[in-house]
Amino acid sequence: MLLDTSGSMFGEPIEAVNNGVQVLLSTLRSDPYALETAHLSVITFDNSARQAVPMTELSAFQAPNLTASGCTALGEALSLVAQRADAEVTKTTAEKKGDWKPLVFIMTDGAPTDDLQRGLDEFKKRKWGVVVACAAGAAASTDTLGKITECVVSLDKADSNTISKFFKWVSASISTSSMRVDEGHGDVTGLGELPPPPPEVNIVV
Amino acid sequence: MRRDRSLRIIHRTVTVDGLRQRVAKALTANGHTPDDNELEKFETWLIRRMWNEYQTELMDQRILARNELNKVNLKFPNxxxxxxxxxxxxxxxxxxxxxxxxxxxxxxxxxxxxxxxxxxxxxxxxxxxxxxxxxxxxxxxxxxxxxxxxxxxxxxxxxDPDSLWQNIPVPEGIDYPKEDTDMKYVSVSVWSDIPGGKDIVAASRRGRSHAHEGSPRDDDFVVSYLNGDEWYVLAVADGAGSAKYSREGSRIACREVETWVRLLLSEAGSDFTEAVTNYNNQPTQENAVRVGKLLYNTIVKAAWEASKAIKTESDNKAGAVVKDYSTTLLLAVCRKFDFGWFVATYWVGDGAIGLLMNDGTVKIMGEPDGGEYAGQTRFLTMPSVFSDRTRYRFTIVPDFKALVLMTDGVSDPWFETDANLQRSEKWGELMKSINDNVSLNERKPDCAAELLEWLGFRSRGNHDDRTIAILY
Missing domain, CATH: 2.60.40 (Immunoglobulin-like)
Incomplete structure (x- = not known):
């Protein structure tokens, strides 16, 4: 999860994100598929990008307490997630079945303030499962997010209700994917393989 | 003591008075002579102000301390x-x-x-x-x-993840119901006159992921020995999770392949014996081709007949297509000759067939289909599998420890990758676990129930139906 912690997220939005992560965790912890297979990592971006929680199995994961300030270094966040994936996602070898391709959920309420292209180039070099970019509120640019992935969703408002709906959908998506890989159907690669989003989460075509 | 205390009080009074006097003196020097009232007010003001400053400083100290405390590592794991x-x-x-x-x-x-x-x-x-x-x-x-x-x-x-897995019964009245578990022990060694005769034990159980959703077991198996022609037949099949009638596909595949292979082997009769004997005496290319042809006309034909039977079933079922019955099929036939054991296999899809030798080495009797790309396996119901001539294998060995057939519900957790399937130590781990839990050496029918129990082993992220058949 790549989460925007820039100054514009201050107040209700960041609290909603913190709650959203908590709800996501408690929901997933009651799902045996997710509990056995899902690993999570949180990367935040404001003036710079930072891995708030390294890739951790769900049962051991502890939610970070996110605070909001500064700009929107989304480009740096994309490079960081690429680097961390190299380090933390196990590759399949002849002797060892590696991890499934990571699902990436990006949430931002603004436009990147750094060099997006550089991060994007790094990001595109890696293999991902589904990459979902969420534009939270009117100030977020769906066009920019469209450069990162074809799966762009938008939230009309960055309020606590809407953000919580988004996180519930993320959690359902993780559940679906862990069940899918358990049953041997392989990686999730498109939005169509995730559960349909709630009305608050609009699919940007 | 008392004296000291009174002294200190006096001293403080003097000091405060000294302060007033000094303030008065300084102000007088500046041209203003304050009266007592003014001095007292000033003193009160000064104290209040300093007190506030003091309080602010304490507060700052608290904030600094809080920031420090927030840095202290106070992490408790889940x-x-x-x-x-x-x-x-x-x-x-x-x-x-x-x-x-x-x-x-x-x-x-x-x-x-x-x-x-x-x-x-x-x-x-x-x-x-x-x-x-x-x-x-x-x-x-x-x-x-x-x-x-x-x-x-x-x-x-x-x-505890164990308590999160639900065990929901399959709804009543579904098409093609199937028991959640199945097991069988075929006892040959105790009564047959084959020296060193072998037994078969097999078990199959619904996976946790199916139990969690209340969906039926899609795996199936068949194991048998026919006194008279002395052929052992073992087959396991895994109905595709995404196909709605795959449980019936796997059932038909096993039943039909057994019926047909018995019929065809019996028809081939002395031809088969002769071809195998010739090959054993002279393992030439020509003799191998002869055995191969006979296998093609027996085990491959039996698999073909099984796939036709599935097609017929799908044609007769309203609203069904043959894909709905998608299933893998792993078949082995085995017979003891004077010179040793003849083992032949036919393999479509994932899972594994291994022939474990007495020295601990293993011969993999075929190649799993598309194991590297999960979900892209081959099924018996695909016509293309019959244009492929590499699906059957045979070997002659003096003796062996076990011939093991399993669906991917067992092979995935134990081998993970196709490369590991070739490694005898991985087979050793599997057989050790089975031997620790199933008293195979006693050669008793109870072994089947023990094997069924063993199939419930825990493996993270592996909750498919599991089926295993062992000739030993």
């Missing part, structure tokens, strides 16, 4: 409901002294503090879920009556 929990962190008591916690009541956990600053949370978590614990600390500059500093932490107690 735990598991019902499983004893104990974790200790250390906080330097000369800086931050812990005075207690809140949020632990009714959690089953308690805090133990010692003089060295070790804070231990221990106990057995009663409930699953998140708890929020607040720790209270004194800090440098803290004095009695002031509020403590607080640190909040979250600990999650996970539910």
């Amino acid at each position: 735990g598991r409901q019902g499983t004893p929990y104990k974790h200790t962190v250390h906080v330097d008591p000369t800086v931050f002294k812990c005075t207690g916690t809140s949020g632990l009541s009714d959690t089953g956990l308690g805090l133990v503090r010692d003089a060295q600053g070790n804070l231990t949370l221990s106990g057995t978590p009663k409930q699953a879920g998140d708890i929020e614990v607040t720790f209270y600390f004194t800090y440098p500059g803290w004095s009695e009556g002031q509020k403590y500093l607080e640190r909040q932490i979250h600990i999650a107690f996970n539910t």
Whole structure:
């Protein structure tokens, strides 16, 4: 999860994100598929990008307490997630079945303030499962997010209700994917393989 | 003592008076002579102001201390409901002294503090879920009556995944019902006149993922020995999870392939014996081709007939297509000759067939289809599999320890990758686990129930139906 912690997220939005992560965790912890297979990592971006929680199995994961300030270094966040994936996602070898391709959920309420292209180039070099970019509120640019992935969703408002709906959908998506890989159907690669989003989460075509 | 105290009081009065006098003197020098009233007001103002400043400084000290406290590593890992929990962190008591916690009541956990600053949370978590614990600390500059500093932490107690897996019965009245488990023991060794005769044990059980959704077992198997023609027949099949009638596909595949292979082997009769004997005496290409042709007309034809039977069933079922019956099929036939054991196999899809030799080595009797790309396996119901001539294998060995057939529900957790399938130590681990739980050496029908029980082994992320058949 790549989460925007820039100054514009201050107040209700960041609290909603913190709650959203908590709800996501408690929901997933009651799902045996997710509990056995899902690993999570949180990367935040404001003036710079930072891995708030390294890739951790769900049962051991502890939610970070996110605070909001500064700009929107989304480009740096994309490079960081690429680097961390190299380090933390196990590759399949002849002797060892590696991890499934990571699902990436990006949430931002603004436009990147750094060099997006550089991060994007790094990001595109890696293999991902589904990459979902969420534009939270009117100030977020769906066009920019469209450069990162074809799966762009938008939230009309960055309020606590809407953000919580988004996180519930993320959690359902993780559940679906862990069940899918358990049953041997392989990686999730498109939005169509995730559960349909709630009305608050609009699919940007 | 008393004298000292009175002296000190006098001294303080003198000092305050001294301050007033000095203020009066300084003001007089500046051309203003204050009266007593003015001096007293000034003094009150000065004290109040300094007091406020003092309070602000204390507050700043508290904020600084709080920032420091927030940096202290106070991390408690998550735990598991019902499983004893104990974790200790250390906080330097000369800086931050812990005075207690809140949020632990009714959690089953308690805090133990010692003089060295070790804070231990221990106990057995009663409930699953998140708890929020607040720790209270004194800090440098803290004095009695002031509020403590607080640190909040979250600990999650996970539910035992075993208790999260539901076991939902398959709804009544579905098409093609199937028992959740099946097992069979074929006893040959105790009564047959084949010296060193072998038995078969087989078991199959519905996977946790199917039980969780109340969907039926899609795997199937068949094992038999026919006295008279002395052929052992073993087959396991895994109906595709995404195909709605695959449980019937796997059932038909096993039943039909057995019926047909018995019929065809019996028809081939002495031809077969002769071809195998010739090949054993002279393992030339020509003799191998002859055995191959006979196998093609027996085991491959039987598989073909099984796929036709599935097609017929799908044609007769309203609203069904043959894809709905998608299934893998792993077949082995085996017979003892004077010179040794003849083993032939036919393999479509994932799973594994291994021939374990007495010296611990293993011969893999075929190639799994598309194991590297999960979900892209081949099925018996695909016409293309019959244009492929590499699906059958045979070998002649003096003796062997076990011939093992399994669906991917068993091979995935034990081998993970196709490369591991070739490694005899991986087979050794599998057989050790089976031998530790199933008393194979006793050659009793009870082994089937033990094998069924063993199939319930735990493996993270592997909850498919599991089926295994062993000739030993």
